[in-house]
Amino acid sequence: MEERRRKARTDLQAYLNIKNICGNGASEVMISVTNVSTSGIGFISEEKLEMGTVYSGSLTLWTKEIIPIFVEIVRIHELEVGYNYGAIFIGMPDFYASKISLYQMMEEHGQ
Numbered sequence: 001m002e003e004r005r006r007k008a009r010t011d012l013q014a015y016l017n018i019k020n021i022c023g024n025g026a027s028e029v030m031i032s033v034t035n036v037s038t039s040g041i042g043f044i045s046e047e048k049l050e051m052g053t054v055y056s057g058s059l060t061l062w063t064k065e066i067i068p069i070f071v072e073i074v075r076i077h078e079l080e081v082g083y084n085y086g087a088i089f090i091g092m093p094d095f096y097a098s099k100i101s102l103y104q105m106m107e108e109h110g111q
Contacts, residue, residue, distance in 0.1 A: 018057035018071065020050075031085075033059075037104075038097040040089055041071060046082040049073050054090060062103060067096050 018029050031043040041059075049055070054072045061067065075086030089097075 018055040021054055021056050021070070029055075034084070036100055038089075038092070038100050040074075041087050043085050043087070044079070044082055045085065048083060049076070049085060051076055055087075061099060063099075065099075 018031065019027065029045055029047045029049070031045040034042040034044060036042075036059075051073050054070055056068070056070050058066050059069050069092065070090040071087035072090055073085055073087050077084040
């Protein structure tokens with residue numbers, strides 16, 4: 001598969017609760033984050049989410065800081081159990097993006 005990401009991805013233990021902001025009756029979906037960059041996030045969920053749909057949520061960073069986020073699903077890969085998703089951040093504040101970037105630099109230099 002051809003790599004199309006423009007930003008470095010970092011494996012990061014994080015948690016995300018997301019809700020579909022469109023339609024009736026938003027429900028929370030628990031996911032397992034596989035990687036994060038300043039522009040997007042990869043995650044696994046047992047729930048079927050819709051391509052192109054925007055979800056709101058909160059991401060818990062390694063510092064235990066909780067940040068509000070909006071993500072748009074841009075990739076879906078079906079697994080034996082669940083789905084592997086790729087999503088881009090919508091309107092990620094520079095302040096939070098720089099925290100992710102700082103974490104990536106620390107990881108690269110073995111800090």
